[in-house]
Amino acid sequence: MSVIDTELQRNGARATEDGALLSVLNPMGYPPRVTPKDMAPRLDTLEGKRVFLVDCRFDDADIFLKQMQTWFEEHLPGVKTELIQLSSVYTRDDPETWEKIKSNGDAAIVGVGH
């Protein structure tokens, strides 16, 4: 006898060999309402702009972003790039860093997420 058969008997539910339909409850929780957020307006060009490369300090992201910074220097020297690290671990919000980027920069590239 299977566990299911045992449970059916214990709870007095009808066995289903005769094709009887069972009515059961949904096990999923309740998701929150999704509210839209606007993206920041895009730039017309990166030329002459300051772009922050934000190291999220996870799995050698800093090495990757240094390579991207070099790419900008080689291919788009008119773009000013600045490498910046999150203040602490990536799981924490970092309003000081975001404010600094907002005050001193025009755009951000954040990496490398997983």
Add this chain to the structure above:
Amino acid sequence: MTIDGKYGVPTVAIHTNVFERVVRSVARVNGMPRARAVFVPQPVMGKSAQELRAYVDGNDPVTGRPVMQEVIEGLTRPFDAQDLEKVVYERTTPRMVNAGTEDELQQVFLENNWTDKLPIVLPTEQRVAEMLAHTSHKLDEVVGHMRPTQFREYWEYTVEKVAVNAVMAGARPEYFPVILAIAASGVSGRGSTTSSAAAMAVVNGPVRHELNMNCGTGALGPYNHANATIGRAYGLLSQNLQGGSEPGLTYMGSQGNNYAYNCITFAENEERSPWEPLHVSHGFKASDSAVSVFGGCRHTAFTLGLREAHWQDHVRNMLRGMDPREHPTFVLDPITARQFIDRGGFDTKDKLIDWICNNACMPAGEYWDYQLIQNYVYPRATYGEEPYASMLKAAPDEMIRMFQRDEIEVVVVGGETNGYWRIFGASYGKTVSVDEWR
């Protein structure tokens, strides 16, 4: 998305390609479905500067287009109609599933990823009602909120929703207050982390005997109905009440974790322990019933007893074999608990924890070079957070502590068939009253 949406800075996020579904999904449920993301190959970790330069020069493996072209376009491409579309939607979960036969419904639950891929007990209204009869709480009372990872949204669940999952796990109605207490912890037993975590639940107090839970021989194995089904309920309620645990979407554990089937659920052997019970260490009275939940549970070290000449070396070796990011929980057979007193004079649990804290050490240079320490502790140290900031000042050869004192736990369980014992890499979460959920 924070810097883009909240601070108004046009942003592109770089991810590795195996996270594409996760990234799109997280963006959608955070209200920014068209957030601009660019993908590079997995992994980034451990690659040389030269190899990572090739990622920069190469193509996005998701779109096949040059990575840097996508980055630049992500910052400059004007919004199209889809970008500007305001996505507002209420998501609901119906109370009932469409009626079906036993076989049909087993298949529905399997295909919807509502199970642990083993047959479940179908949550009929009658069974759920019987479960609900074992708590004084109303069926529509909110028990808590849970999510598989920090970057996802919290889902909410009621007493009835917990009961549905408890039925599915095969739990008897009298177990329900323990299962509600676990659910109320909000600590998921189905975390999405790539590190393949599981959970552990330790039950203390009179409820252990009321439910005939096993704290003796085979307590951590498949030999007791309450241990088995309460643990299974922990897993099922986690995956369903948090919004899923689907590989590639809401579960990213690279290897997976077999402990997740039962969430290592057992009762502490308080009667044979020489020390205060776990829940008493966390502020409860011995006469209270409570459940303590742990996360991590990725690795285990074990040995037999404590030898007279070199027991300290052996324990230090076990601790040194652990990743220092994962906190140690000593899970001791009562024989070994008493041996720790005989060998080390640890007549209180606090004295043993002090010894562990002072003896789990490694050279600073080695400690800071661990990948997980680099990811999760080093940034806190450079931020100035103590004690990590002070630890960072140590010379590379200087021995430093692997674990902080409040990260170490001790639990006694086992039937004294021998003095085997283990150290689980299991991080304490919280202890929740069972009595409050009766």
